[in-house]
Amino acid sequence: MKAALCEVIGQPEDLKFKEIEPPAMRDDQVRIRIRAAALNFPDILTVQGKYQHRPSMPFSPGMECAGEILEVGKQASGNFKPGDRVMANPGVGCLAEQVCTSPQKVYSIPDNVSYEEASGFIVTYGTVYHAFVDRGQLRQGETLLVLGAAGGVGLCAVELGTLLGAEVIAAASTQPKLSLCEQYGADHLLNYTTTPIKETILEITDNKGVDVVFDPVGGDATFQSLRCMNLNGRLLIIGFAGGSIADIPANRLLLRQCQAVGVAFGSYAAQFPSKSDANMQVLTNWWRHGLLKPHVSMTFPLEKTVDAMKALTTRKATGKVVVTVD
Numbered sequence: 439m440k441a442a443l444c445e446v447i448g449q450p451e452d453l454k455f456k457e458i459e460p461p462a463m464r465d466d467q468v469r470i471r472i473r474a475a476a477l478n479f480p481d482i483l484t485v486q487g488k489y490q491h492r493p494s495m496p497f498s499p500g501m502e503c504a505g506e507i508l509e510v511g512k513q514a515s516g517n518f519k520p521g522d523r524v525m526a527n528p529g530v531g532c533l534a535e536q537v538c539t540s541p542q543k544v545y546s547i548p549d550n551v552s553y554e555e556a557s558g559f560i561v562t563y564g565t566v567y568h569a570f571v572d573r574g575q576l577r578q579g580e581t582l583l584v585l586g587a588a589g590g591v592g593l594c595a596v597e598l599g600t601l602l603g604a605e606v607i608a609a610a611s612t613q614p615k616l617s618l619c620e621q622y623g624a625d626h627l628l629n630y631t632t633t634p635i636k637e638t639i640l641e642i643t644d645n646k647g648v649d650v651v652f653d654p655v656g657g658d659a660t661f662q663s664l665r666c667m668n669l670n671g672r673l674l675i676i677g678f679a680g681g682s683i684a685d686i687p688a689n690r691l692l693l694r695q696c697q698a699v700g701v702a703f704g705s706y707a708a709q710f711p712s713k714s715d716a717n718m719q720v721l722t723n724w725w726r727h728g729l730l731k732p733h734v735s736m737t738f739p740l741e742k743t744v745d746a747m748k749a750l751t752t753r754k755a756t757g758k759v760v761v762t763v764d
Contacts, residue, residue, distance in 0.1 A: 500532030
């Protein structure tokens with residue numbers, strides 16, 4: 439089978455496009471013929487050796503995908519059968535023609551959605567729902583600030599925040615990105631390259647500050663957000679797409695009586711699979727009824743995986759970047 443292969447820790451440019459043997463399947467796994475694989479920032483970090491999970495070398499990166507079931511192991515749980523259209527979150531191995539994984543990481547997809555849309559659903563929507571419901575307790579009528587709002591998880595946070603009844607402030611770096619956020623339900627738009635975060639937020643909220651901050655960016659944006667939080671606010675730390683990890687001043691948490699809350703969807707799903715499944719059932723039901731609209735802005739063929747990763751790291755894309763596998 440064809441695969442994008444990481445043979446040395448380095449940069450996306452070091453990936454090789456090769457013909458390799460299909461992965462071996464255990465009896466408790468299923469084999470998936472991959473049609474599309476969505477990229478996430480952890481895929482880049484894994485190639486660079488900076489992610490907390492380091493697969494054995496060589497490996498094919500790619501956390502999640504969509505395709506059809508090819509084979510079901512004799513001891514595999516669930517009701518999957520060959521030909522079923524599914525999405526999966528194996529954690530690694532999805533930038534290839536096939537992947538084998540546990541059925542617990544596989545979900546059926548609605549008939550009316552494409553493989554490209556489905557390939558990026560689990561990680562983004564799973565992360566955001568877990569952040570809002572399990573970790574941040576976002577309530578109807580609260581004010582939500584979304585940093586990096588036009589990115590993969592950011593745009594999903596705008597969409598789900600709106601659906602959950604929050605007043606959403608979308609922060610992004612360009613007007614086209616903000617216009618997309620407005621289409622997904624944002625009530626207020628903040629261009630943080632031209633507008634100061636703190637002063638703008640305080641003006642929007644009548645000096646109260648925001649109740650919840652969704653932060654996949656890190657760095658100075660984290661610090662600025664802490665300066666405009668409401669009493670009992672929650673800073674949800676998703677990741678560090680901006681490249682740096684903020685030093686959170688403890689006195690700011692004390693003065694505003696707010697919380698900094700870590701959100702790690704992958705670890706949560708592994709530790710509490712039944713809770714994660716329940717979350718996914720809610721999300722897929724909303725999706726099936728047209729309440730969710732995954733946004734794919736760019737697609738690349740498998741042999742152009744390096745270009746796809748560059749689109750992610752240079753912030754050229756909005757929503758999801760997807761690699762298609764013919």
